[in-house]
Structure formats: C-alpha cells, structure tokens
Amino acid sequence: DGGITQSPKYLFRKEGQNVTLSCEQNLNHDAMYWYRQDPGQGLRLIYYSQIVNDFQKGDIAEGYSVSREKKESFPLTVTSAQKNPTAFYLCASSIGPAAIVYGYTFGSGTRLTVV
Amino acid sequence: QKEVEQDPGPLSVPEGAIVSLNCTYSNSAFQYFMWYRQYSRKGPELLMYTYSSGNKEDGRFTAQVDKSSKYISLFIRDSQPSDSATYLCAMSPNSNSGYALNFGKGTSLLVTP
Numbered sequence: 001d002g003g004i005t006q007s008p009k010y011l012f013r014k015e016g017q018n019v020t021l022s023c024e025q026n027l028n029h030d031a032m033y034w035y036r037q038d039p040g041q042g043l044r045l046i047y048y049s050q051i052v053n054d055f056q057k058g059d060i061a062e063g064y065s066v067s068r069e070k071k072e073s074f075p076l077t078v079t080s081a082q083k084n085p086t087a088f089y090l091c092a093s094s095i096g097p098a099a100i101v102y103g104y105t106f107g108s109g110t111r112l113t114v115v
Numbered sequence: 116q117k118e119v120e121q122d123p124g125p126l127s128v129p130e131g132a133i134v135s136l137n138c139t140y141s142n143s144a145f146q147y148f149m150w151y152r153q154y155s156r157k158g159p160e161l162l163m164y165t166y167s168s169g170n171k172e173d174g175r176f177t178a179q180v181d182k183s184s185k186y187i188s189l190f191i192r193d194s195q196p197s198d199s200a201t202y203l204c205a206m207s208p209n210s211n212s213g214y215a216l217n218f219g220k221g222t223s224l225l226v227t228p
Contacts, residue, residue: 004158040123040220041220042119042121042203042218042219042220042221043159043203043218045216090158090159092158100147100149100164100207100209100216101164102161103149103151103160103161103164104151104159104161104216106157106158106159106160107158108156108157108158109156109157109158111156
C-alpha cells in the first residue's frame with residue numbers, strides 16, 4: 001500500500017542535541033511538507049519542497065533544516081537552535097502543488113520531547 | 116488576528132445528533148476551502164474541499180461556504196462514535212499553492228453512544 005512513513009513515532013532529545021526525523025513516501029508525489037502541531041495552535045508550516053533538490057522555508061523555519069536528495073525522502077533536522085522543539089511533527093506529501101483538489105497525504109507523526 | 120479562526124471545543128454530542136463545525140476567516144483572497152479529520156495520534160486526512168461559495172455533500176457530510184460572511188461550515192448528519200476526532204478547516208487562495216494552506220486550530224468532537 002502507498003503511503004507516508006514517519007519514524008520514529010516518539011523521540012526524546014536532550015538540550016543542545018540535533019535530532020533528525022525521517023519521512024519517506026512511496027506515492028510518487030512531487031511535493032513534500034513538514035508541519036508542526038502544538039496544542040491549541042493548529043498546523044504551522046516549517047519547510048516544503050516542490051521538487052527534488054529544492055526546498056523553501058515556511059512560516060516557522062528557524063531552528064530547523066531539511067534536505068531533498070531523493071523524491072521519496074524529506075528528512076527534518078531539529079537543531080539546538082530551536083528553542084522550543086517539543087511538539088508533534090507531521091510530514092505530508094501531495095501531487096505537485098495541487099494539494100487542494102487531491103489533498104495532502106499525512107504521515108502518522110513523530111512526537112518529539114525535550115528532556 | 117489569525118487569518119483562520121476555529122473554536123477548539125471540545126464539542127460533545129449524543130450519537131445521531133447533527134453536528135455543526137465552523138471556521139471564520141479574514142483573507143478575502145481565499146477561494147478553496149477544505150476540511151480535514153484527525154484521529155488521535157494520527158495525521159489528518161482530507162474529508163472534503165469546496166471552491167468558492169456554495170454547498171457540497173458527501174454522504175453524511177455537507178460543507179458550506181459563505182464568502183460574503185467569510186464563514187465556512189461542516190455539517191455531520193446522524194453522527195456516530197467513529198466521527199469522534201479533531202476537525203481542521205484549511206483554506207488557500209488558489210489551487211496551485213499547496214504550500215499556502217492556512218489551517219484552523221481544529222475542533223475536537225466527541226460523539227457519545
């Protein structure tokens with residue numbers, strides 16, 4: 001079955017550490033996105049990529065970095081510069097930028113906690 | 116002021132009730148309106164999308180857009196316990212800006228047997 005796989009489901013980070021969240025899709029989607037979800041805040045866009053080897057900052061990119069070396073993969077690194085990283089992180093993909101008609105396909109998320 | 120406002124609830128209704136979920140927005144450029152459903156500890160999934168004003172029906176779900184009032188609604192008829200989830204509205208000014216979706220905070224719905 002096609003879909004998006006995020007790993008790990010739960011991740012604990014010590015202060016000052018960088019951690020990388022994995023996102024893999026086998027839907028042959030061109031566009032991929034990273035969102036952060038906090039209680040009472042809704043979804044906020046961190047980074048997006050519309051094509052391999054290209055990505056753009058979203059609304060809250062500070063303290064995060066991404067790469068898009070393969071169509072299937074869009075890992076997110078949460079750096080030590082991100083002051084409040086505890087959140088639920090969602091990866092999504094869409095058929096090109098036309099996410100309106102076909103919608104995003106979301107992964108099941110990674111819950112990151114700073115300890 | 117956020118561009119999209121949505122009451123977070125929680126909203127609790129008995130099984131079989133008609134549920135009304137709503138969002139308001141401030142950006143008159145929004146043309147595409149979507150509803151996503153998110154079960155606990157899962158990613159959201161697209162329920163419906165509508166373009167501009169009007170109604171759209173899909174089974175027990177009806178999406179309604181009133182652009183003059185900048186107000187959108189999702190109605191769920193004959194609600195079931197399996198409808199218990201968080202419902203997020205999302206909006207975009209055009210169909211080719213997948214990166215430009217504006218999400219509401221989500222409304223938590225509980226349907227009790």
